[in-house]
Amino acid sequence: MKRLFLGLMVLAVVFGNVIVAPGAFAADAKPLTLQTSPLPISLSADPGKSVTTDLRIKQNGGDTEKLKVSLMKFGAYGEEGKPVLTDRGPADTYFDWVKFDKTVFDAPANVWQTVHMTINLPKSAAFGYYYAVVFSRVGDDVRQGGRTNSLSGATAVLVLLEAHNPNAKRSLQLSSFATEHRIYEFLPAKFRVKLANTGNVHGAPQGDIFIMKGKKQIATLSLNSGGGNILPQSKRSFPAAWSDGFPVYDTVQEDGKTKLDKNGKPVQKLKWDWTQANKFRFGKYTAQLFAVYDDGKHDVPIEAQVSFWVIPWRFLLVLLLVLTLVGFGVYSTVRGTVRGVSRGTRRLKGRR
């Protein structure tokens, strides 16, 4: 009897690891919605002083959740200045300057929680430090087991800190100012302003792109009206688009969402708004960039220009075809009339 029992136990263990009923490991997928405010926070302080800020977090689930706060850093890399999130490195002692009044707390649904962040700058602090304060749910980053992956969701509030220093260098340089194409059939004409921060603290350029036809200003496009920053020793691209034309390519919207193609890119469609017919664009245009940044003493201008063409060639071809057909029709009509008159004249002469 004892042998039979042991045998059954062994079989149960062996088959338990091999035979997996479909769905046996389907985990309870618990949703998570986190809301944070404010958005990127800019702080500045003198070395040896403290600076504080309040971070607000709310979870919008049905139950009370236990949330945790962790600290990371962010930067920018590559030609486009893509934001990158990084864990603390061995040399990142500035993480030790940061204190939170709570790091794990209960968050009832739909109730704002405030986390007080204090940064105690040592006297050696200088220039820029870039923190990411990350909020996540306790327990999401643990292994679920069989056939199921764990996804731990989190939101990060980016904090830009400048430690005042007389050697702070604020310097932005234009890397490029270009149009997406040199020739457009129809608007929008898209521009990309790439700036490099060659200083040691972050900076935010602002300005305009003036669209000129000859000496006449046609349109003004705002550059970086959102006040986006460029981190030290990195680049960042700022897009701008001139779409005030007729006809104009517009993103297709369906059921309140942007229609995407099979590659996940927005589908564009030519929009013919005849009330805007006076904005038919044709010819050579010049985009003049005029931006400024604050170097700590005064505004430093950044200027550049680029030319592009708008040639609605298909529209012109159709117009040419229509004109040709009309011309041919007129020619045929006139020719027929002239021939008819000539024949009539000959008949009259013949009768005489």
Place this chain on the structure above:
Amino acid sequence: MPFVPTGAHAGFQQAYVRLDRMKANTATGGLVCAKPNTVGTEAKVLVTFPSTYTLNTTAANWTVSAGATEIPAGSTAWPTIATASSADNTTKVVTFAGGDLTVGTLYCFVFAAVNTLTTAAAAANSQQASVQTQTSGSAVVDSTQIALSNVTDDTITVTAVVPPSFIFALSGNADTFAGNLDPLNVVSTAGVVATVTTNAKGGWIAWAKDSQQGLYSANTGYTLSTVGTKTGTYANGTPDGVTSTLVAGTEGYVLDVDATLDATGGCTFGSPYGIAAEYDGNTAFKGGSLMGNYQQIASCSGTSPATANGDQITLVERAAISGATPASSDYSDIITVVGAGNF
């Protein structure tokens, strides 16, 4: 039997004057409405304003209209109502020519606000006014006394703050493979949807990192490693920005990120933003390397304000095994996904 004097007139069934502004000492236009009670051949309407009001005596300024959008629903445009023929600041009477009215019908018209009427200099209640219709011979048809009031301020200033906010939602914290991993097929998880709503003017970014750069089985101590070309190691290197294609029978594990919904307005998924090229798999076999450090998986940007009103991306893990992959029922992984408004 009550004594009724000769020429006595009745009041309207209903009559009122609604000024556009109740604030004292303020230029205003207004709405005049009346429902006749007496049969007669009306030819004009006289509006008498309170003695505290100031009337512009240029009759031509007192233009009128009775369009459907200007008079109350259910009322009828005052027939042939015309610009005032007189405006007397002494008697406070403005006379408008108008057509014959039908008893029991509510007629309305509006008079202009520019250079016509100015309310009392100070706030006051129950200031006497009247509306009166007359025949062409100036015989009164209907007349009703009304009261007008003025207040110190007739506007309420509403202020509100829309704080900068970032909302990041994951549809679940668990993502299960559709079936057991199989050397004959590439198997994928059901997928988890991440939704971003933010009024950040610079758009948003999402990153992901993986706990052990593969599917790990504690029972066997084996890791079904992620694949893809990279610089450095999967633990802390940089992927090459090109999707990898899994082949059934050859071990591999990748993360595919799909643009599920680019909500209207604000930022767009258009190039060079959107799904990071490394993770932009367009078949059920493609995806990017699951790195041990945070990699940008998606972003949304555009001309400021590049906000997002419910953009969605779907994260799907795909795995392929070989015939020699150790059997176990506990292969799993931990992926951390972080979203943020751009700086």
